[in-house]
Amino acid sequence: MNMEGLRKKVEETCKVIKNKTSFLPKIGIILGTGLGKLVERISSEAIIPYKELPNFPVPTVESHAGRLIFGLLSGKPVVAMQGRFHYYEGYSMEEVTFPVRVTKFLGARTLIVSNASGGVNPLFERGTIMLVSDHINFMGVNPLRGKNDESLGPRFPDMCNAYDEELIKLAERVALKEGIPLKKGVYVALQGPTLETATEYQMIRNIGGDAVGMSTVPEVIVARHMGMKVIGLSIITDLGFPDALEPVNYKVIIETAENAEPILTRLVEKIVEEMSIQ
Secondary structure (H helix, E strand, O other): OEHHHHHHHHHHHHHHHHHHOOOOOOEEEEEOOOOHHHHHHOEEEEEEEHHHOOOOOOOOOOOOOOEEEEEEEOOEEEEEEEOOOOHHHOOOHHHHHHHHHHHHHOOOOEEEEEEEEEEOOOOOOOOOEEEEEEEEEOOOOOOOOOEOOOOOOOOOOOOOOOOOHHHHHHHHHHHHHHOOOOEEEEEEEOOOOOOOOHHHHHHHHHOOOOEEEOOOHHHHHHHHHOOOEEEEEEEEEEEOOHHHOOOOOHHHHHHHHHHHHHHHHHHHHHHHHHOOOO
């Protein structure tokens, strides 16, 4: 990865965005599978399709719309990424994480990231909302590989607080106040696009994972590289219990995410409402 070239690409994209809107977000939100309708709760100031932005790839996954939504959510200025990029789609890690860098350059200091994942914790069920407490990177790649540009972030970023402890506490308080059941756990990221074998699910559980997916971790690494605070939320859409493993139906995954969406939307709205953006 050429970090110097990357910075120029980010600046080029931001210039085009600023020509389209003067809105300055303080919070970035990545909307994962089945979670795109949160944008309906945003009083939008501008909507920019990815295809209109230089250096932005276009999602190939059907459920990802591919737009940047600028506006107010619970009175706070946000930019929502309706559609993310996945490594398994054939994109480079630079492309996968590019929107996060753009979000930071536009002024966002906090990143809210969501995803759909498979649960390996026996206390989970379909539709469980998991607050990500930490992650394990099993993707075999890292988006920071290559020569580092110190103007973007440090060579060796510390990941001891990858998912901000204060934001985790905030989310737990909000969930308790709103009566929203919320589990907490470790997210394990694999490359995909194949789902896991029974033995792989067992391994994930053995190493301390509670859920597994194919996204999020690269975006969080880059966000932390640039000093952004991160909070992660995951909808458990399928279950990976080795002794009772069943074939996964992608339609069921989408339906499960959509059924849980109103609850997660309310949770995110309330978290943003309580969040400090100073």
